[in-house]
Amino acid sequence: xxxxxxxxxxxxxxxxxxxxxxxxxxxxxxxxxxxxxxxxxxxxxxxxxxxxxxxxxxxxxxxxxxxxxxxxxxxxxxxxxxxxxxxxxxxxxxxxxxxxxxxxxxxxxxxxxxxxxxxxxxxxxxxxxxxxxxxxxxxxxxxxxxxxxxxxxxxxxxxxxxxxxxxxxxxxxxxxxxxxxxxxxxxxxxxxxxxxxxxxxxxxxxxxxxxxxxxxxxxxxxxxxxxxxxxxxxxxxxxxxxxxxxxxxxxxxxxxxxxxxxxxxxxxxxxxxxxxxxxxxxxxxxxxxxxxxxxxxxxxxxx
Amino acid sequence: xxxxxxxxxxxxxxxxxxxxxxxxxxxxxxxxxxxxxxxxxxxxxxxxxxxxxxxxxxxxxxxxxxxxxxxxxxxxxxxxxxxxxxxxxxxxxxxxxxxxxxxxxxxxxxxxxxxxxxxxxxxxxxxxxxxxxxxxxxxxxxxxxxxxxxxxxxxxxxxxxxxxxxxxxxxxxxxxxxxxxxxxxxxxxxxxxxxxxxxxxxxxxxxxxxxxxxxxxxxxxxxxxxxxxxxxxxxxxxxxxxxxxxxxxxxxxxxxxxxxxxxxxxxxxxxxxxxxxxxxxxxxxxxxxxxxxxxxxxxxxxxxxxxxxxxxxxxxxxxxxxxxxxxxxxxxxxxxxxxxxxxxxxxxxxxxx
Numbered sequence: 304x305x306x307x308x309x310x311x312x313x314x315x316x317x318x319x320x321x322x323x324x325x326x327x328x329x330x331x332x333x334x335x336x337x338x339x340x341x342x343x344x345x346x347x348x349x350x351x352x353x354x355x356x357x358x359x360x361x362x363x364x365x366x367x368x369x370x371x372x373x374x375x376x377x378x379x380x381x382x383x384x385x386x387x388x389x390x391x392x393x394x395x396x397x398x399x400x401x402x403x404x405x406x407x408x409x410x411x412x413x414x415x416x417x418x419x420x421x422x423x424x425x426x427x428x429x430x431x432x433x434x435x436x437x438x439x440x441x442x443x444x445x446x447x448x449x450x451x452x453x454x455x456x457x458x459x460x461x462x463x464x465x466x467x468x469x470x471x472x473x474x475x476x477x478x479x480x481x482x483x484x485x486x487x488x489x490x491x492x493x494x495x496x497x498x499x500x501x502x503x504x505x506x507x508x509x510x511x512x513x514x515x516x517x518x519x520x521x522x523x524x525x526x527x528x529x530x531x532x533x534x535x536x537x538x539x540x541x542x543x544x545x546x547x548x549x550x551x552x553x554x555x556x557x558x559x560x561x562x563x564x565x566x567x568x569x570x571x572x573x574x575x576x577x578x579x580x581x582x583x584x585x586x587x588x589x590x591x592x593x594x595x596x597x598x599x600x601x602x603x604x605x606x
Numbered sequence: 607x608x609x610x611x612x613x614x615x616x617x618x619x620x621x622x623x624x625x626x627x628x629x630x631x632x633x634x635x636x637x638x639x640x641x642x643x644x645x646x647x648x649x650x651x652x653x654x655x656x657x658x659x660x661x662x663x664x665x666x667x668x669x670x671x672x673x674x675x676x677x678x679x680x681x682x683x684x685x686x687x688x689x690x691x692x693x694x695x696x697x698x699x700x701x702x703x704x705x706x707x708x709x710x711x712x713x714x715x716x717x718x719x720x721x722x723x724x725x726x727x728x729x730x731x732x733x734x735x736x737x738x739x740x741x742x743x744x745x746x747x748x749x750x751x752x753x754x755x756x757x758x759x760x761x762x763x764x765x766x767x768x769x770x771x772x773x774x775x776x777x778x779x780x781x782x783x784x785x786x787x788x789x790x791x792x793x794x795x796x797x798x799x800x801x802x803x804x805x806x807x808x809x810x811x812x813x814x815x816x817x818x819x820x821x822x823x824x825x826x827x828x829x830x831x832x833x834x835x836x837x838x839x840x841x842x843x844x845x846x847x848x849x850x851x852x853x854x855x856x857x858x859x860x861x862x863x864x865x866x867x868x869x870x871x872x873x874x875x876x877x878x879x880x881x882x883x884x885x886x887x888x889x890x891x892x893x894x895x896x897x898x899x900x901x902x903x904x905x906x907x908x909x910x911x912x913x914x915x916x917x918x919x920x921x922x923x924x925x926x927x928x929x930x931x932x933x934x935x936x937x938x939x940x941x942x943x944x945x946x947x948x949x950x951x952x953x954x955x956x957x958x959x
């Protein structure tokens with residue numbers, strides 16, 4: 304019995320190494336100013352899918368949504384052993400919150416109709432941990448969150464251990480399922496040097512467009528398109544074309560994507576700075592203690 | 607999404623397990639009460655479970671619920687996403703709450719996004735504060751009055767974002783545990799009980815729970831925004847309860863110094879310092895801790911340090927921002943009283959326009 308898995312991955316800013324202003328004026332993440340990495344939990348999700356494929360056969364597809372450069376995380380996944388990758392790149396999807404993101408991913412997942420979908424438990428940039436559950440709801444897959452051990456897949460039934468704040472539980476469900484994977488679940492395999500050599504030139508169409516536009520001035524859209532088509536055909540011949548989709552390709556309604564399709568808005572962003580307080584002593588009576596607590600409430604130390 | 611219904615309740619998802627109410631919803635009841643009062647609407651607690659959940663109704667009332675929505679069904683006995691999602695979404699469609707709050711527990715962070723997806727509404731995760739404010743979208747002349755400001759850390763805690771969801775109601779948030787002030791119960795407050803039929807006849811729960819195991823929760827000292835710690839100066843194991851009370855009322859975690867462990871006041875899991883857990887909370891309250899170097903090394907990055915010690919010469923005062931010289935059995939009860947009073951004043955005042 305072999306299984307087809309889809310792994311959702313995200314390119315994220317490395318939040319441990321932030322320099323400069325991490326946010327743009329419109330409240331979205333300033334990706335240009337931040338080093339981009341593959342979201343750590345997603346690599347554990349990928350490893351879980353690869354282990355199933357290695358054991359049972361089948362295939363692992365990786366999908367991501369983002370600007371052209373987000374294809375970097377697809378290559379990362381391909382180096383580690385994924386069979387194919389899909390980049391969903393469309394300006395109309397920019398600024399999506401978790402609800403809009405899960406809608407776009409749901410349209411893509413439905414197109415691939417996998418047996419299992421894997422997501423990282425959370426991303427390090429938004430730390431919402433919402434896209435997995437929302438994707439499950441939209442695709443009508445059975446949701447299993449916080450998987451810290453994938454115990455077995457047998458006869459189209461998956462058994463997994465969930466790590467909860469109150470302990471753990473072992474659950475079983477019939478396929479198809481969506482699992483969000485915790486970093487404790489496994490140790491991701493490193494990229495294979497052989498696959499890296501073979502696939503480092505793999506590119507997606509949006510990346511080709513970006514490169515050609517950077518390299519030359521194009522008199523009109525048609526000549527650019529002809530050049531892009533030619534380059535894409537060349538790559539495809541060598542098995543180096545990473546599939547890419549626009550919202551139209553996956554049948555996503557633009558009104559449900561991007562800023563328009565996102566009910567949550569960032570009202571404002573503050574960086575966290577605690578100003579040094581002057582050393583102060585308070586009397587041990589009601590007035591003294593109230594003054595102290597009042598100060599802590601006033602500066603929002605106590606909320 | 608549901609229509610914007612200004613008379614809609616503020617709801618708290620009353621997470622329970624086998625008839626035991628979790629701390630997260632109790633903390634949320636305090637904040638929910640404030641929000642409901644400011645909006646002039648009722649505070650509702652939503653209680654889903656198997657049979658025998660009814661006795662929790664009065665407890666929820668004591669913590670401030672005006673109404674308790676009770677849904678009992680065998681399929682709700684052990685939590686799993688699908689039946690809970692359906693019932694919560696049905697309740698929202700039926701009663702049109704304007705705000706729905708969940709604890710950011712593993713259950714809350716599984717359920718809330720699933721319900722938000724089913725309703726097509728917004729959701730902010732793991733909020734550390736909630737306020738009511740007016741919101742004007744960019745490039746718009748329309749002002750949305752009294753919407754929920756959902757305040758949460760983002761980008762690995764490098765920034766604090768205020769998130770709003772002014773159109774696609776209900777306004778939903780999961781709220782971090784241990785950051786809201788726990789309300790004092792009032793047994794005289796009797797809530798209105800609203801029973802609702804689960805309507806789960808057609809639903810086969812897709813998960814089979816093969817085995818489940820509770821585990822002792824290790825204290826999350828590093829994640830805590832506020833830490834209240836006790837040392838040798840606490841005096842007795844009995845007195846150490848005061849440390850727990852202060853931490854509970856302020857929504858903080860409990861920690862201790864090496865001396866408190868050696869004297870048997872508390873388990874070594876709670877040890878702060880070089881040999882224990884290094885911490886950097888927003889507020890550190892050291893009670894009866896002298897401030898030896900190895901302790902200082904584990905907590906000196908705290909944003910604010912408050913020291914309570916009977917010895918005015920204790921080294922802790924040299925690096926504390928605020929200090930009180932006195933007997934902590936007097937000081938701590940006064941602090942608890944002041945915090946409770948302060949929390950009430952906050953709910954009336956408008957900190958943010």
